[in-house]
Amino acid sequence: MFVLVNLKTYPCDPVAVAEAVRDVNETTDARLAVAPPATHIERVAETGAETWAQHVDPIEHGSNTGHTLAEHVADAGAVGTLINHSERRLKLADIDGAVQAAERADLETVVCANNPAQIGAAAALGPDAVAVEPPELIGTGTPVSQADPDVVEDAVDAAASVDADVSVLCGAGISTGDDVVAAGDLGSEGVLLASGVAKADDPTAALEDLVAPL
Ligand code: G3P
Numbered sequence: 001m002f003v004l005v006n007l008k009t010y011p012c013d014p015v016a017v018a019e020a021v022r023d024v025n026e027t028t029d030a031r032l033a034v035a036p037p038a039t040h041i042e043r044v045a046e047t048g049a050e051t052w053a054q055h056v057d058p059i060e061h062g063s064n065t066g067h068t069l070a071e072h073v074a075d076a077g078a079v080g081t082l083i084n085h086s087e088r089r090l091k092l093a094d095i096d097g098a099v100q101a102a103e104r105a106d107l108e109t110v111v112c113a114n115n116p117a118q119i120g121a122a123a124a125l126g127p128d129a130v131a132v133e134p135p136e137l138i139g140t141g142t143p144v145s146q147a148d149p150d151v152v153e154d155a156v157d158a159a160a161s162v163d164a165d166v167s168v169l170c171g172a173g174i175s176t177g178d179d180v181v182a183a184g185d186l187g188s189e190g191v192l193l194a195s196g197v198a199k200a201d202d203p204t205a206a207l208e209d210l211v212a213p214l
Contacts, residue, residue: 001214002190006035010198014040017203022049024207030214038068045077053081055088058097070105080108086135096125116154123159129167130159131192137172139195144172145182156187177213
């Protein structure tokens with residue numbers, strides 16, 4: 001299972017969480033990665049943790065003040081990027097452009113979507129993976145795998161019907177190893193989570209709990 005920890009702009013220490021991700025990754029067959037704010041990608045990547053961007057813009061080098069260029073996050077040490085997170089929504093054409101920008105910079109891509117219908121559309125753009133996250137469950141601590149298992153199964157079917165090579169992740173409210181196992185049982189190949197680790201008093205313990213049953 002792929003466990004991608006999105007730090008959003010939570011008031012945690014991204015480097016300390018990244019060190020925990022790196023260390024716990026050594027103890028498990030699961031694949032752990034961390035997505036810090038863009039400003040912290042370089043310092044986080046230097047820890048040795050697998051580092052992702054939270055967003056890239058559909059742009060090339062040029063006059064794009066205030067934008068995030070895929071090549072820059074790759075140079076800073078990111079190996080992948082989220083695109084179209086629920087808190088950083090893009091228009092369809094811009095999702096397509098961001099996927100192309102990320103591919104140009106050799107970044108792995110996870111396109112997020114609210115529901116199975118959007119997952120089908122996202123999968124058609126040819127990312128490496130899609131992630132279904134019902135917005136109403138984000139940050140609630142109520143896991144999507146329990147609260148809305150159908151949305152995960154339907155997302156898996158929707159992606160498979162478009163492109164069998166696109167992996168499906170799920171997220172929202174995931175915070176325990178049982179939640180991760182339940183996500184896997186529903187056909188998900190990984191989870192996207194944030195508050196369960198970024199807001200934990202002890203991120204290492206939270207990560208250990210997440211991967212314990214894997
Ligand atoms: O990107 C992960 C996310 O939106 C889920 O957040 O806090 O419910 O794990 P959370």
